[in-house]
Amino acid sequence: MGKRIVLGAVAILLVIAAAYASFYVAPEERTMGLVQRIFYFHVGSAWAGLLAFFVCFIGNLMYVWKREPKYDWLGVAGAEVGLVFTTVVLITGPIWAHPVWGIWWTWDARLTSTFVLWLLYVSYLLLRTLIEEPERRALHSALFGIFAFIDVPLVFGAIRWWRTQHPSPVIMGGPGSGLDPTMRKVLLFSGLAMCVLMAFLIAERYVLEKMRSEVDILQREAEAQ
Amino acid sequence: MKNLNSVFAAYLIGWGAFFLFYVSIAKRTSDLRAEVDRLKSSLTRTK
Amino acid sequence: MSLLSNTAILLGKELRTEFRSRELLTTTAVFILIVLVLFSFAINPGTEEARQFAPGLLWLAILFAASLMFQSCFLREQTNDTLSSLRLAVSDPFAIFLAKLIANTLFLLMTELLMLPFFAIFYNIPLWSKLPALILVLFVGSLGISIAGTAISAISAQARMRELLLPLLLLPLLTPVLVVSSLVTGSLLDRDPIVQWKGIGFLAVFDLIFLTALWLFGEYLLEE
Numbered sequence: 001m002g003k004r005i006v007l008g009a010v011a012i013l014l015v016i017a018a019a020y021a022s023f024y025v026a027p028e029e030r031t032m033g034l035v036q037r038i039f040y041f042h043v044g045s046a047w048a049g050l051l052a053f054f055v056c057f058i059g060n061l062m063y064v065w066k067r068e069p070k071y072d073w074l075g076v077a078g079a080e081v082g083l084v085f086t087t088v089v090l091i092t093g094p095i096w097a098h099p100v101w102g103i104w105w106t107w108d109a110r111l112t113s114t115f116v117l118w119l120l121y122v123s124y125l126l127l128r129t130l131i132e133e134p135e136r137r138a139l140h141s142a143l144f145g146i147f148a149f150i151d152v153p154l155v156f157g158a159i160r161w162w163r164t165q166h167p168s169p170v171i172m173g174g175p176g177s178g179l180d181p182t183m184r185k186v187l188l189f190s191g192l193a194m195c196v197l198m199a200f201l202i203a204e205r206y207v208l209e210k211m212r213s214e215v216d217i218l219q220r221e222a223e224a225q
Numbered sequence: 226m227k228n229l230n231s232v233f234a235a236y237l238i239g240w241g242a243f244f245l246f247y248v249s250i251a252k253r254t255s256d257l258r259a260e261v262d263r264l265k266s267s268l269t270r271t272k
Numbered sequence: 273m274s275l276l277s278n279t280a281i282l283l284g285k286e287l288r289t290e291f292r293s294r295e296l297l298t299t300t301a302v303f304i305l306i307v308l309v310l311f312s313f314a315i316n317p318g319t320e321e322a323r324q325f326a327p328g329l330l331w332l333a334i335l336f337a338a339s340l341m342f343q344s345c346f347l348r349e350q351t352n353d354t355l356s357s358l359r360l361a362v363s364d365p366f367a368i369f370l371a372k373l374i375a376n377t378l379f380l381l382m383t384e385l386l387m388l389p390f391f392a393i394f395y396n397i398p399l400w401s402k403l404p405a406l407i408l409v410l411f412v413g414s415l416g417i418s419i420a421g422t423a424i425s426a427i428s429a430q431a432r433m434r435e436l437l438l439p440l441l442l443l444p445l446l447t448p449v450l451v452v453s454s455l456v457t458g459s460l461l462d463r464d465p466i467v468q469w470k471g472i473g474f475l476a477v478f479d480l481i482f483l484t485a486l487w488l489f490g491e492y493l494l495e496e
Contacts, residue, residue, distance in 0.1 A: 035228040038235045064492055084246045088239045095235040099228045119444040127441060130431040140427045143489055144441060147423060150485055151445050154478055158448035162455045204250045211257045218264040225271050
């Protein structure tokens with residue numbers, strides 16, 4: 001309990017500091033101006049989301065191997081938190097794109113891949129709601145989660161290599177390529193802050209899932225009587 | 226200060242999403258805690 | 273090797289069951305035909321733009337057809353309760369998946385080949401110049417669809433709302449196949465056709481990765 005409060009406080013402080021850095025420390029981008037400051041938040045969330053899905057994948061693998069419910073809890077927590085972060089990415093992307101390119105949505109490789117990723121994990125969570133028996137739910141969703149995570153690099157590769165016949169918008173030819181050193185530092189810091197926030201949310205979600213399985217056990221006991 | 230609204234909206238929606246998610250976790254946790262208490266007391270009563 | 277002989281026996285059983293009634297093949301073929309005709313109302317075929325859309329539409333039709341076709345793949349075993357006896361009969365449960373996915377690939381490929389002439393006529397696209405390469409693309413694409421589809425149908429067969437769940441789980445997973453195979457097919461059906469070996473290689477890598485995953489994790493899908 002105490003540890004989680006500390007982690008939460010650190011996460012909030014880091015996120016505020018990251019916001020401060022992206023407004024006052026990072027230099028103003030020449031062509032896009034102010035709106036480019038969404039970049040730090042947007043990309044940071046994307047990193048944290050991907051990392052959360054990786055946590056989900058680890059939970060899935062460990063569940064299949066060890067069959068302990070705690071890994072199942074980790075899997076749900078990772079998937080749900082990752083979904084929140086990718087949702088933020090998918091919302092802030094268009095908000096950034098609109099003033100710059102004049103359109104809300106571009107089928108740009110990165111945004112599209114993130115969207116497919118989002119769909120995959122929505123399916124994962126839906127699958128969980130559709131299997132009644134706890135052990136089968138844990139095992140089958142873990143296996144689907146493994147397939148989904150294996151699919152991620154293939155989705156990114158396919159869309160990146162085959163969907164870019166249309167000239168993609170000029171900015172972000174790759175993060176780090178020609179990125180100002182201060183900007184890069186702010187980006188890394190912002191990514192770190194988002195990852196700490198992600199860790200905090202996963203811890204909270206994990207405890208929730210743990211409690212849910214306790215309730216299940218108690219309910220079964222109550223019914224047995 | 227062009228596009229201030231966009232930046233403002235992006236940060237507001239982003240933080241709002243995280244906050245709402247946290248609130249939903251807290252809400253679900255407290256509901257479950259109440260459920261645990263209820264079940265425990267009903268179990269001890271029947272014993 | 274017992275894996276191969278087991279697979280061969282199971283595959284023979286799958287094929288015999290299907291060819292006795294040919295239910296799956298006819299239904300799926302008619303489904304693809306309907307989708308192709310309906311697409312022609314949604315976009316005007318015969319125009320230059322339709323030529324660009326057509327390969328994507330073909331693959332979309334195949335994907336939808338596959339997600340319907342694979343429904344029965346494990347469900348059939350479940351309703352007759354033959355899965356547990358199957359598992360006892362084979363030494364390696366991977367043989368069950370291997371037999372089913374080979375059968376699925378064959379069925380899918382057969383319906384595709386059956387529908388290809390209709391596709392060419394409806395959308396006014398000459399197929400003959402690069403037919404062997406086209407069949408190769410259809411094969412590696414359908415193999416990928418079948419590998420992932422067989423695995424997912426083992427999951428969806430034991431859940432509620434399984435008819436909806438299978439496409440829901442399968443289609444996002446198959447995005448890479450759709451993207452690459454429709455592009456490769458598109459460049460094969462172009463005015464000056466080229467074979468994109470890189471794309472075919474990518475599809476083969478997809479097949480290999482999912483086959484390995486199924487080999488590693490498939491047995492857990494069959495646990496009671």
